[in-house]
Amino acid sequence: MRYEAVIGLEVHVELQTKTKAFCGCTTEFGGKPNSHVCPVCLGLPGALPMINRQVVDFALKTGLALNCKINTFNRFDRKNYFYPDAPKNYQITQNDFPICHDGYVEIETSDGSIKRIGIERIHMEEDAGKLMHTSKGSLVDFNRSGVPLIEIVTKPDIRTPEEATAYLTKLRAILFALGVSDVKMEEGSLRCDGNISVREVGVTTLGVKSEVKNMNSFKALEKALGYEYRRQCEAVENGERLTVETRRWDDSIEETRLMRSKEMANDYRYFPEGDLVTLDISDEWIERVRKTIPELPHEKAERFVREYGIPKYDAMVLTLTADMADFFDEAAKEAKDGKAVSNWIMGDLSRLMNENGTWIADLKFGPRELSGLVAIIKDGTISSAMGKKVLEFMFEEGKDPASIVKERNMVQVSDEGALLEEVKKVLAANPKVVEDYRAGKTKILGFAVGQVMKATKGQANPTVINKLVAEELERLK
Ligand SMILES: [Zn+2]
Known part of the structure; x- marks a missing residue:
């Protein structure tokens, strides 16, 4: 039964x-x-x-x-x-x-x-x-x-x-x-x-x-x-x-x-x-x-889904504590990109906080700085891979992302002229790549892009590099 x-x-x-x-x-x-x-x-x-x-x-x-x-x-x-x-x-x-x-x-x-x-x-x-x-x-x-x-x-x-x-x-x-x-x-x-x-x-x-x-x-x-x-x-x-x-x-x-x-x-x-x-x-x-009743956690979660378009699960996790919810709310409002902010908080920031036993209230930077990080990735100043490094510096030093990028010269290079020089250098040093490409092995493109990224210490804009490598290989074909 x-x-x-x-x-x-x-x-x-x-x-x-x-x-x-x-x-x-x-x-x-x-x-x-x-x-x-x-x-x-x-x-x-x-x-x-x-x-x-x-x-x-x-x-x-x-x-x-x-x-x-x-x-x-x-x-x-x-x-x-x-x-x-x-x-x-x-x-x-x-x-x-x-x-x-x-x-x-x-x-x-x-x-x-x-x-x-x-x-x-x-x-x-x-x-x-x-x-x-x-x-x-x-x-x-x-x-x-x-x-x-x-x-x-x-x-x-x-x-x-x-x-x-x-x-x-x-x-x-x-x-x-x-x-x-x-x-x-x-x-x-x-x-x-x-x-x-x-x-x-x-x-x-x-x-x-x-x-x-x-x-x-x-x-x-x-x-x-x-x-x-x-x-x-x-x-x-x-x-x-x-x-x-x-x-x-x-x-x-x-x-x-x-x-x-x-x-x-x-x-x-x-x-x-x-x-x-x-x-x-x-x-x-x-x-x-009745007038003294604040926005309740579940109401907040519903609003986050509605206003910022983040998944229900993210909204639930972000509203577990009022501190976290307020931090997200402010950063998302400022960045005008709730999903990006939520990804940073739930991903890399949570990992750093867990590893160091830090609460949101103890962070050395505020929501404004996190939205700043989202902004400089969006406008192409840095790549999102570099963003992870910048977040770590923010976590340790509490400085705003723009000054971290400036101080450490982490700015992403998107200038096609300068990058083309790098692409040419790498291809000249790897004649086998050009040979393989001629033979129809187009997969080699990814390898070439990786080599250029390495040569530029990750500062090259990957989209631009992709385009330049493809063009250069076609030219040499
Ligand atoms: Zn008494």
Whole structure:
């Protein structure tokens, strides 16, 4: 039987605000344990929370960028649970009225087609503290307690681990471009849980799902979902009854482990957070936030294809980082030849950067210099073969290409009179070439051109040399 996976992802994003969601404490990562705290985020009796406007702005910005509808009526709820990292014994979140709903993200699938992954909802909530288990016992650090989060929940539209990775990659790039989070998975700014079930291909009802936690890297996400898919398929094949479970990905053994089954599931007893007023979001507020959304990476890539006529693949690579995209954009605009600029960046420049471990921001020259290189090749000042050398000097010295060419006397010689002398000299020194040509071996032409190029140390214009050698051989025939 053939099976398919049905996957939905829940992504927690730590927002890059200066202060926490409901108090004025700093959100800075690290710091001495329990030094970024106050009565509100310590959950002391009588302390009252107050919503940070920036949190709402960031949630709105994300929702609008992910094509969501906005709930103008917002309420916060208490999610009750008892755990040492939650000092109030509840988390402030949004259960019934999430700020954003019904949006989508478009991903490219392995066959190159575009697929929409639906966004079910985005809600605002606060983070918990951190437990540290030492040999002397367990300690708790509340620095993270109250740090603002948004949770982005997809519809069960994802079918393979690869699609899940494509979705998370796209989402991460958008969040980064929006400036709402630093999206560092290794520091926990971006955390991903997934729901997965399997069913026979063609069936439209949903199978029994398991929730997989602790997929803290792209690699873990793909491996964990792959493992869970195989585990569930095997169980179904063997006639086992699957149960709703929460499982934890263990990176060291590359397996998911049972955390709890449905019978042990928490009942969070949600109820409205009475300490916070409801939040009405006006159209003006939404429009003000909408104006702050920059051009997103995929929009940039589409524009590059449209404006500069470069292939889709090039556009995708060039927009992987904002630095690279801006560098290309500026150089291509200046050079009026996007394809040439893209070829230099993706080819020789990337190679030099890789070999030297250099980032685009550390380059000693700017986009203007790269467009200058394209220009002097186009106008015939240097050949493209010489361009490679010039780029290396630009990379090392940071000078503009025109002065490098001048200083090193690398100018291409196109003067027919001077070059004809060289051609004559080479042919006189190689009588066999002329003989062969007479005998009908026209292929010898290429060899003769190579000899002239060598004699002129690569500075001769190859087009002119080609023409002159052909003419001279015909004359001597
Ligand atoms: Zn605080």
